[in-house]
């Protein structure tokens with residue numbers, strides 16, 4: 001759902017312009033439009049997903065774009081309870097920033113958790129403060145850790161979102177964060193490969209410093225994920241490990257940015273975006289990853305060390 005929230009990293013409370021990779025339009029489904037009433041969006045969402053999940057009769061409403069706890073508590077109550085009224089809705093998943101939640105909101109969500117499935121999903125993105133500063137998150141990792149621990153201790157399902165491929169993070173560094181992430185009391189986790197969206201500050205950073213980015217090919221990313229999840233605690237549920245955004249948000253970059261010289265091809269201006277994997281959908285990436293896990297006879301937590 002797009003309930004019309006904004007974000008403190010956009011409205012000037014914490015910063016302007018937002019995180020350098022952020023363009024919410026790139027991942028907001030077409031049926032989510034904040035000008036439409038909430039129940040209309042839920043109805044459209046159910047209609048859309050019925051095609052794929054034909055036997056589904058119960059639903060979680062996902063408040064995804066921007067920071068979905070960034071409003072006074074009475075407004076949050078109004079929105080969440082309206083969503084929970086919809087027939088078949090049994091819970092909420094609420095995406096937000098770790099600096100956008102306070103004790104009264106957590107206490108309210110704790111009460112709701114007694115009756116419904118409630119999950120708060122925090123955008124953590126990286127365990128490195130240096131990276132968080134470079135991508136203009138306007139919060140550090142320590143805050144994420146503190147808020148995750150508090151939310152979990154209150155009995156609320158706790159999720160987190162991370163991005164692989166952020167500038168300045170090497171393959172080995174990303175791999176090493178499996179231990180840090182495993183030490184957090186998380187119920188669920190989502191990973192995405194960095195997708196550089198046209199027109200964002202991240203695109204400019206990439207054009208200027210392409211060498212700072214570990215660019216994953218599809219096969220390279222699957223190889224990485226296999227190695228990463230071997231080191232990840234088996235106790236955390238991985239909800240997804242790659243993302244997809246509509247191709248129109250990823251225009252071709254110039255030859256300068258990709259590091260490929262014009263001599264290597266006569267269509268330098270049309271050099272494909274290095275992180276474009278073609279029109280492959282998530283379920284195909286999932287199948288390929290499962291196959292690779294089987295081929296290597298490995299699994300989540302195989303090399304996890306407490």
Ligand code: SF4
Pocket residue numbers: 006007008009010017018019022023024065066067097123
């Ligand atoms: S916190 Fe989320 S909505 Fe706000 S700028 Fe960052 S990515 Fe965008």
